[in-house]
Amino acid sequence: xxxxxxxxxxxxxxxxxxxxxECSQTKGHDRMYWYRQDxxxxxxxxxxxxxxxxxxxxxxxxxxxxSRQAQAKFSLSLESAIPNQTALYFCATSDYTGFAFFGQGTxxxxx
Amino acid sequence: KNEVExxxxxxxxxxxxxITINCSYxxxxxxxxxxxxxxxGGIVSLFMLSSGKKKHGRLIATIxxxxxxxxxHITASHPRDSAVYICAAQAVSNYQLIWGxxxxxxxxx
Numbered sequence: 001x002x003x004x005x006x007x008x009x010x011x012x013x014x015x016x017x018x019x020x021x022e023c024s025q026t027k028g029h030d031r032m033y034w035y036r037q038d039x040x041x042x043x044x045x046x047x048x049x050x051x052x053x054x055x056x057x058x059x060x061x062x063x064x065x066x067s068r069q070a071q072a073k074f075s076l077s078l079e080s081a082i083p084n085q086t087a088l089y090f091c092a093t094s095d096y097t098g099f100a101f102f103g104q105g106t107x108x109x110x111x
Numbered sequence: 112k113n114e115v116e117x118x119x120x121x122x123x124x125x126x127x128x129x130i131t132i133n134c135s136y137x138x139x140x141x142x143x144x145x146x147x148x149x150x151x152g153g154i155v156s157l158f159m160l161s162s163g164k165k166k167h168g169r170l171i172a173t174i175x176x177x178x179x180x181x182x183x184h185i186t187a188s189h190p191r192d193s194a195v196y197i198c199a200a201q202a203v204s205n206y207q208l209i210w211g212x213x214x215x216x217x218x219x220x
Contacts, residue, residue, distance in 0.1 A: 042115070042197070042210030058207075088152060098142055098201045098208070102154040 003027050006091050006103035013081050013110055021076045021106050023091030031095070032074040034058075034066060037088040037105075046089075049074055081110040114138050115200050117211040125219055130185040132214045134198035141203045143181045145172050148195040148213065157183070159201075188218045 004025045013019050025032065030051045035043040045058030047066040055066060063085060065077045078085055091103040115136045124130055134143065145158045158165050158172040160181070165172050169188075174181040185192055195215050199208040 040212065042212045043199075043208075044210075045207065048207075090154060092154075097159065098144070098206055099159045100144070100146075100156050100208075102146075102156070105152045105154070107152070 003101045004103040025093040029093040033092045034076045035090045115211040123217045132183045134181045136200040139203040140200045142201040144199040146197045
């Protein structure tokens with residue numbers, strides 16, 4: 001089994017719909033992250049969580065929300081999807097040193 | 112100017128060649144990460160280093176803290192090394208990663 005599992009792997013949704021991307025990890029790490037990747041750009045941090053009771057905004061949190069349901073689970077929601085949220089989304093987890101393990105990514109298309 | 116700059120953006124080489132990818136950063140860091148993104152999209156962490164040099168198989172990562180520069184080397188390159196290589200600086204202020212834009216490497220047989 002993968003250390004970090006993202007579901008779904010691919011999703012096409014309509015503008016205005018609410019969508020949730022889920023992430024679970026088996027590394028036992030406290031720290032979890034959601035990133036967005038657009039073609040030609042570096043990864044950008046959406047939200048991060050250093051433990052179950054800790055949620056922090058990243059550089060591009062507008063239009064997104066997260067929920068840390070347990071140490072192993074961190075979900076990302078788009079409350080009302082818009083086309084410029086079309087991107088590749090990655091969940092990651094790290095230990096206190098920062099060495100990260102990534103999920104396989106979720107390719108989201110908003111039409 | 113971006114805080115993390117990689118060069119080159121694209122690199123095509125023949126199988127067997129020695130590959131060097133460079134990363135310069137302008138922020139104070141606690142560590143420098145190198146990652147590999149496969150054509151299918153998955154990202155794998157290769158190295159995390161704060162000084163000196165690390166080696167894993169045919170991959171070598173070096174860092175010069177004074178010059179704020181890191182390099183990733185691939186010896187005896189192979190077509191399966193074709194991927195995007197990304198460096199990311201772990202900021203000393205908040206431990207967040209500042210990402211480079213990546214270097215797309217193609218190794219031709």
